Amino acid sequence: MSAKPTTDTMILDRRSFLGGAAAAVLMPVTLGFAAGQADAGATVGAYIRIDASNTVTLITGQTEMGQGIGSGLAQIMAEELMLDWAQVRFEHAPVNPALYGLPGWGLQLTGGSTSTMMWYAPLRSASAIAAWRLRAAAALTFGGAVEQWTLAGGGKVNHAIYGVKTFASVLGKVASTPVPASAPFAGTKRIVGQRVRRIDLAAKVDGSAKFGMDVMLPGMVFASVAHSPTLTGTVKSCPAKASGALAVVNLGNAVGVVASNTWNAMRIASSLQSKVTWALPANRALLDSGSLASAAQALQAAAAPANLKVFETVGSPDGKTGAIDATYVAPFLAHACMEVMNATVSVTKTNGLVTLVELWLPTQGQSFVPGTVRSVPGLANLTDAQIKVNSMLCGGGFGRKIEQDYVLQAVKLAIAVGKPVKLTWSRPQDFKNDKYRPYASMRVRLGGDANGIGGLVYRNVSASISFQQGANPEDTGAVAGAVKLPYGIANRRIEFAPLPTAIPLGYWRSVGESYNTFAIESAIDELALALNQDPIDYRLRMLGADQRAARVLQTLKASLRYTGMAAARRGVAFLKGFNSYVALALEIALDNVSRIRVTKAHYVIDCGLVINPDAVEAQMQGGLVHGLYSALYNRVTFANGVPQVQNFSNYRVLTARDMPQVTVDILEGDPATTMPGGVGETGVPCVAPALANAYHRLSGTRVRELPFYPGATMSED
Amino acid sequence: MAQISFKLNGVAKTVTVDSSETPLLWVLRDQLGLTGTKYGCGIEICGACTVLINGEPEKSCDVSIGEVAGKSVMTIEALKTDPLGARLQAAWLEHQVPQCGFCQSGMLMAAFGRLKAGESRASTASSLSNICQCGTFQRVKEAILGLPGIA
Numbered sequence: 091m092s093a094k095p096t097t098d099t100m101i102l103d104r105r106s107f108l109g110g111a112a113a114a115v116l117m118p119v120t121l122g123f124a125a126g127q128a129d130a131g132a133t134v135g136a137y138i139r140i141d142a143s144n145t146v147t148l149i150t151g152q153t154e155m156g157q158g159i160g161s162g163l164a165q166i167m168a169e170e171l172m173l174d175w176a177q178v179r180f181e182h183a184p185v186n187p188a189l190y191g192l193p194g195w196g197l198q199l200t201g202g203s204t205s206t207m208m209w210y211a212p213l214r215s216a217s218a219i220a221a222w223r224l225r226a227a228a229a230l231t232f233g234g235a236v237e238q239w240t241l242a243g244g245g246k247v248n249h250a251i252y253g254v255k256t257f258a259s260v261l262g263k264v265a266s267t268p269v270p271a272s273a274p275f276a277g278t279k280r281i282v283g284q285r286v287r288r289i290d291l292a293a294k295v296d297g298s299a300k301f302g303m304d305v306m307l308p309g310m311v312f313a314s315v316a317h318s319p320t321l322t323g324t325v326k327s328c329p330a331k332a333s334g335a336l337a338v339v340n341l342g343n344a345v346g347v348v349a350s351n352t353w354n355a356m357r358i359a360s361s362l363q364s365k366v367t368w369a370l371p372a373n374r375a376l377l378d379s380g381s382l383a384s385a386a387q388a389l390q391a392a393a394a395p396a397n398l399k400v401f402e403t404v405g406s407p408d409g410k411t412g413a414i415d416a417t418y419v420a421p422f423l424a425h426a427c428m429e430v431m432n433a434t435v436s437v438t439k440t441n442g443l444v445t446l447v448e449l450w451l452p453t454q455g456q457s458f459v460p461g462t463v464r465s466v467p468g469l470a471n472l473t474d475a476q477i478k479v480n481s482m483l484c485g486g487g488f489g490r491k492i493e494q495d496y497v498l499q500a501v502k503l504a505i506a507v508g509k510p511v512k513l514t515w516s517r518p519q520d521f522k523n524d525k526y527r528p529y530a531s532m533r534v535r536l537g538g539d540a541n542g543i544g545g546l547v548y549r550n551v552s553a554s555i556s557f558q559q560g561a562n563p564e565d566t567g568a569v570a571g572a573v574k575l576p577y578g579i580a581n582r583r584i585e586f587a588p589l590p591t592a593i594p595l596g597y598w599r600s601v602g603e604s605y606n607t608f609a610i611e612s613a614i615d616e617l618a619l620a621l622n623q624d625p626i627d628y629r630l631r632m633l634g635a636d637q638r639a640a641r642v643l644q645t646l647k648a649s650l651r652y653t654g655m656a657a658a659r660r661g662v663a664f665l666k667g668f669n670s671y672v673a674l675a676l677e678i679a680l681d682n683v684s685r686i687r688v689t690k691a692h693y694v695i696d697c698g699l700v701i702n703p704d705a706v707e708a709q710m711q712g713g714l715v716h717g718l719y720s721a722l723y724n725r726v727t728f729a730n731g732v733p734q735v736q737n738f739s740n741y742r743v744l745t746a747r748d749m750p751q752v753t754v755d756i757l758e759g760d761p762a763t764t765m766p767g768g769v770g771e772t773g774v775p776c777v778a779p780a781l782a783n784a785y786h787r788l789s790g791t792r793v794r795e796l797p798f799y800p801g802a803t804m805s806e807d
Numbered sequence: 808m809a810q811i812s813f814k815l816n817g818v819a820k821t822v823t824v825d826s827s828e829t830p831l832l833w834v835l836r837d838q839l840g841l842t843g844t845k846y847g848c849g850i851e852i853c854g855a856c857t858v859l860i861n862g863e864p865e866k867s868c869d870v871s872i873g874e875v876a877g878k879s880v881m882t883i884e885a886l887k888t889d890p891l892g893a894r895l896q897a898a899w900l901e902h903q904v905p906q907c908g909f910c911q912s913g914m915l916m917a918a919f920g921r922l923k924a925g926e927s928r929a930s931t932a933s934s935l936s937n938i939c940q941c942g943t944f945q946r947v948k949e950a951i952l953g954l955p956g957i958a
Contacts, residue, residue: 291904291908294908295904297884298884301908304836350837351834354825428847428855428941429845485908485909486907487907704903708946737848737849738938739850745937746932749944752945804852
């Protein structure tokens with residue numbers, strides 16, 4: 091079986107998502123049973139391990155960082171093996187992109203809401219093949235033919251004469267069975283589509299779950315870092331030692347401090363920051379948010395900005411856009427994972443040469459770790475077998491833990507001190523040295539009548555991730571959410587002009603849709619209001635033949651009857667993205683200091699085949715929170731290269747009192763024909779436009795620049 | 808160097824530390840290997856490091872080990888030993904509360920401390936100040952409000 095995307099249209103292609111970071115070549119993936127690979131012990135193929143107690147473990151390349159992917163993929167496996175859910179486990183795979191990389195991309199990483207959509211078909215096939223081989227192994231072990239053995243449920247096989255046998259009892263013969271190209275599916279829907287309990291949660295309520303930060307090794311020392319106060323600055327010289335530190339290490343982009351505990355390491359690193367001589371970047375205008383905003387304005391006004399790329403041009407929109415000419419702005423944002431960047435590394439030397447680098451990482455970018463290790467002087471020739479990666483649970487990822495900066499620092503520290511090292515960034519270092527969600531300015535020129543949009547000219551001016559990485563100059567990710575719109579717009583032009591900047595950029599949950607959907611869905615709402623049209627009806631009228639889109643919006647309209655949201659305080663938005671469809675209606679009120687509170691929120695999602703409805707609901711609830719605190723409160727600004735964010739004190743997020751009741755309608759496609767769409771990111775993009783749309787109705791004021799309340803702090807009401 | 812004696816999860820404990828100023832959080836994590844208590848912000852905002860000290864929820868990032876001398880500390884690892892704690896954990900699973908789970912130790916300890924001290928479920932559910940970046944608040948509230956047998 092060769093690798094191919096499991097859906098007709100991958101909205102996010104690998105190239106646009108990763109830009110120049112992706113060095114790996116798209117490679118064929120042998121699913122489940124790598125040619126020539128012997129079944130070691132109780133492993134059935136590459137993905138499934140069965141132990142003597144008949145526990146069945148999925149070995150997955152996808153990182154569990156809160157989205158429930160370990161359990162979701164295990165449900166797909168359990169379905170075809172007809173397992174009881176209680177006997178199912180999952181664990182993170184070693185780094186081996188050929189086996190464990192995303193089938194559509196050939197890369198072992200977790201992002202773009204791709205895990206379920208890319209793995210569903212191949213994992214289902216691999217599990218069905220495993221089931222067939224277990225039946226064949228039963229025939230070899232006890233007698234009879236494979237056709238006479240059936241799956242009996244609960245990790246057992248059954249034969250009319252030989253009776254019921256466990257998978258565990260036939261494992262000795264699995265290696266002797268042939269590997270069929272395909273096998274029949276059980277397809278009983280006993281587990282897929284069910285609200286099974288997540289496998290990883292029991293350990294997350296008693297403190298036993300092991301995140302990257304929780305790794306403890308014998309003889310381990312603790313480290314932290316201080317980066318240049320000015321972004322991209324490097325160490326020119328630093329003190330060779332510091333009182334209380336076991337070691338001070340020049341890491342190039344930071345000074346590392348090794349100490350007897352993390353607290354010592356953090357405070358000594360902090361105290362060293364002013365004692366380091368930093369080499370600062372020459373052009374700090376590229377690192378200044380005020381200068382960048384002015385540059386973006388100029389690029390919006392220019393007839394032909396440098397590197398302008400036109401993504402869609404259909405009909406002749408010019409002259410048909412008279413109703414709205416509005417510029418929307420989305421700020422730089424931090425990822426703010428609850429678990430700060432951290433990495434634990436142990437280096438083994440033989441005869442003075444490094445022969446093994448073992449890493450324990452919270453990472454969503456496994457594919458890139460070996461290259462990171464080999465980039466350290468002296469480690470260039472390590473083989474794959476000499477680089478062992480243990481992927482730990484991530485305490486949030488949101489795109490940040492694809493990056494390798496913290497991994498590289500930990501490897502350098504372990505080499506320098508010759509002991510196992512756990513590196514933990516302080517929270518201020520984490521905020522101030524993020525790979526920030528790009529700033530985006532989006533000018534929308536729009537015209538139309540009650541029947542729909544007559545013309546759309548859209549220009550996104552944003553800091554481009556892939557431009558910065560020197561690759562993929564088209565940067566389809568920059569306009570995601572503004573192209574391939576669900577609406578029929580006969581005359582349109584969608585442009586992108588990259589905003590030159592040196593601010594480190596990274597992928598942030600819901601990527602391009604996190605800002606383009608804000609602009610598009612706000613502007614359509616402005617037009618609907620100007621034309622005195624109902625915002626849902628107006629969108630419905632423009633949908634054309636997309637039945638899934640229509641069904642989602644019609645369901646949202648019907649939901650208004652039972653969610654009871656006041657029309658004068660209600661806003662809606664719609665997203666077609668990540669191979670899913672999401673509509674959101676929310677109701678707001680103003681609190682005693684005239685700030686927005688969301689009082690109700692209702693999502694309608696069609697994400698195709700649903701693996702676990704409870705997990706979909708959890709992602710909508712969480713997406714609302716992520717979208718809400720970002721849109722209401724946050725931006726990261728830079729003064730001549732110095733990030734102005736400190737900690738959660740001036741990066742306000744939500745707490746329980748701010749949480750509205752979120753309700754969700756999940757529309758299921760036909761299970762026989764529908765493939766899973768993305769879920770993890772789809773709850774975020776509609777929040778900001780729905781908020782702005784609701785606020786416009788409530789107050790008469792249109793908010794086009796996020797956040798609503800810049801400078802909000804955690805302590806105020 | 809300093810020696811500090813206190814009660815940890817019901818057991819008498821004496822630790823030797825470089826400095827009695829070392830936050831309890833880092834003694835628990837780095838020295839005693841009790842990694843269920845998390846570092847989140849270091850400035851008493853996020854609540855990921857919440858433990859009980861003499862029954863009160865406290866943010867252990869800003870309590871020095873010296874301050875807990877002679878006191879009783881309870882961490883997430885011992886929550887199941889209290890019947891209310893065990894019920895709270897069961898409710899968390901019933902409602903499938905955690906996503907990444909990183910903040911949940913602190914969330915549970917903060918909720919437990921308040922409920923154990925007699926605060927109502929409604930007050931506890933609506934006023935927990937712990938940060939959760941996955942956005943599990945709705946389920947946190949539902950789990951607390953659904954606890955049977957208390958006010």
